Amino acid sequence: MAHLLKNLTNSIWHAFHALQADATNTVAKSKLKVLTANIGTLMDLYGVEKGLEHYRSTQSLTFDQYIYYLQKEVFSSVTDATSVQTLKTMEEGVDEICWLVCKKIYLERSHSVFNDHSVYQLFRIYCLLAETDSDATDSYLVIMHGDEVARIASHLVMSLGLQWDAADFSALSVAIGTFRFPTFLAVLESKYSGGNTLDVMALSEAIDDLYQIYIENVVKKGYLMKKGFLLPTLRYFWFILRPGELTYYKDPQQKEPSGLILLNANCWADTVTNGGKPDRRFVLSTPEHRCIELMAEDHKGRLQWLAALQTAIQHSSEKIGYQRSLANQRRSLRQAIKQEKEETKLELQHERQARIAAEIQARKLETLSKEEGAKVQQLEDVKQKLELLLQEEKQALRDEEIVRSLQARVLREEWEKREQLERLQQEQQELLEMEKMKRMEFEQMQKQNEQQLQNAELRLQHLEAEREHLDTELRTAREKVKRAEEAQFLLEAQIVTRPLRGSERIRRTQSFIPTTKERPLSIEKIDSRSMTIQKNI
Template identity: 35%
Template structure:
């Protein structure tokens, strides 16, 4: 995909303004710290940027066609964002106010994405809101440098840290100590954002009230980001009457503003007398000092606008008057600049710092070169002296070395003979070792074969054990089935036995009833027979006839005979019943 090369200069400036804050968002997405981020994650970020800038088309779809890789470095993504997203902003928002609104919204979005890595500190002092304001100051004044080919880093140099720290300490009402700062900052040449926050919290804001700290951070934020060059009380003359009204004004590079207009409804009435609360500044505007005159208001100065309209002002004192004149002159001079005022000042300070470092480096090189010449001359003289002494010592050492060499030759010859003897012994030892190694190899092969046989035998035993285990399990299963059948048979036998006992009880009860009935029957028959055999007695007496006692023995004899017969019949029935019960038991047992 071919990117558009021609782009509005304002959008290029917006890309420069948000580049540092965009790096923090990019670094938050780069969790592995490899310097590249997948396009899928950058697509979501691009969509959010397009929504914030109110771009009509879906620019996030273009990132898939940008380059052929699935990952982008920060420089590649910044180039894509500048040419494909920032260039799509409407022409109506390309003014400086619109540029500032876009800058604020994008910085806030990138802060929300990368703040989870920036809020983590051991002993935090700044609140999250104060940290966000310092983050914007850091991104405005910071530089981007490459640590490696893929990785880049945003940092502040010592000069910018000194400027921010000085404003913060001054806003807290404390005295600025340049020597103390130089002692603390000598070991660090560039400050990353975590190091910058730790530096401020650890040295300059300890034991500070939270309200005072928030107010000081707001002042520094207004000074650097909101570009408030001067803010304070000033007297302004009404345009139609010689009436001086005290009001609060602030100077920014594009306008002279009364910030209390939105907060104080009475300012609406004041604006009728004094004029508008937002006076735009252009390069055609001028500021003039009015000398003090007797009987007139002191510390006066005028602001002449492009439409030849005069704004007459008066400061509270001469020091404040000088500050107002200097602030208005700087605002008029930078009213048409695309970059923020303090970004330009930062670039100027960095250039001066680089020139100063270059001068110091050149001076150090010049001093080092002169010192090197002197040192080289002294070194040459010392080298000649040492060379002469070394030559004399070398001659003496050569004579001693010759003698030592002859002695060394004799020692070497003796050593050669010893080495030859040792070589022969070592050769014989190697032969013996080779024989032993062959024997060990053969034993190892035999052991290996035996091991294979043992493993095969072990495998067969394992199979047999598995078969025996299966047979034992089958036998146990059959045994359990037979045990269950036996328990069922025993249960049935107990049931039949209980039934037999019940039937025996019923049979004995029936037998007893039969015997009793037979006995009763026999007794009845005997009585009937006795009655039949005994003739009726006739008497003519009116008294009942008494039975003679002599008949009793005969009755008793007949009764005894009937009882004996009944006993014999009972004995015979019992024998028949016992035989029947034995037959029934045999039948049950056979079943």
């Protein structure tokens, strides 16, 4: 069964730790073979240690590897059909083997108070209540929680008749931190064993009482009166109640029990009334013994025994062990509380962060509110300005309407003026056309005048040439006249000087008088012709 190896893991770890030769957290296979052979012999398995030679290729194993080998090769032979008593015997035998391996380390103490057997009993109690943890190197550590140490120490102190100081132990637990077995043993011996005032026998009885409660799962023990089966008389017996069984002895020193009552889920305990009044008696009903009548010393004892019987009946079918089950519950509760504290711590951190964030957000919001207030004031100012601008715009719109009406009127007037201008432009265009026509006519007339002028100039030139020719002829004629006059004068002079004959005088006279064709123009005619040319020019 898997829980058997789980119950023995702590004691096997102590043996494994005692076999370590260095700080590598490994043990040589040769040493583990001896431990494995002893465990296998206890469980009627022979030769299981030989498999270590072929298990992994290394010469040493870590604790995890060794536990895995035990689970697969040794404890796999334990099945669910194995009885609870057999499991208890195996567990006790393996614890004794592991104690033989590691006891030398724990029994060598400078100031020993407990005897060796008591130390062994405390060792088994420690392995029952301790839990595994890992250190910085990820190796196993078997430690006991401070609450469990306080439970054992307080029970030991009260069993010795001393006073328990919870506050002092809390301070001590905080100072120590983790309780390994040497620390656990040293704390009990040095602080909670009563020192030299108590004898060894009292300490042994107190530790034996602890051993019975935690290892042997004794729920309750004490004297009860039992009614016999054959003779209905009440006799005192020493009863020891465990989950699943109620054993009674003639006295506490008796080794063999006088009787054994098996308990299961079909059993129950109930009170007995005496005429409607509470009685010290109670009845235990079982399928085998029918009804067993018991009687406590007082009413308080009766109630305690009834509660203890109910607990023993409820846990009668458990194979894990009553105290181990309670220890697991306390461990689960501590883990839950630790997780809750961590969650609470995380929640507090989150709340602190949220509060800081909220404060920052509040400051931001305050800043934003101030900024918003300033913006609102600015917006109010802007609003007032906008209202003024709106009024001005409305006034401007009204003015614009007036201006638009004026512009419309001006536009109409401009259209009218434009129409007038267009008419004037058209008239001007017409005038320009007329002017253009007149200009063209004038140009034509000017061309004609120029042509006429050119013709006149040509004629003038011709007339000039003609005038020059006429002037030349005039000069020539004047010279001829002059010569004629001179000749006439000479002739007259000659005539005066000698008389001619008539015929000769006539010839001479005719020879000097020009003919009509050769007669030059008179000066008056020439002058009149030059005047006419000048007029034409």
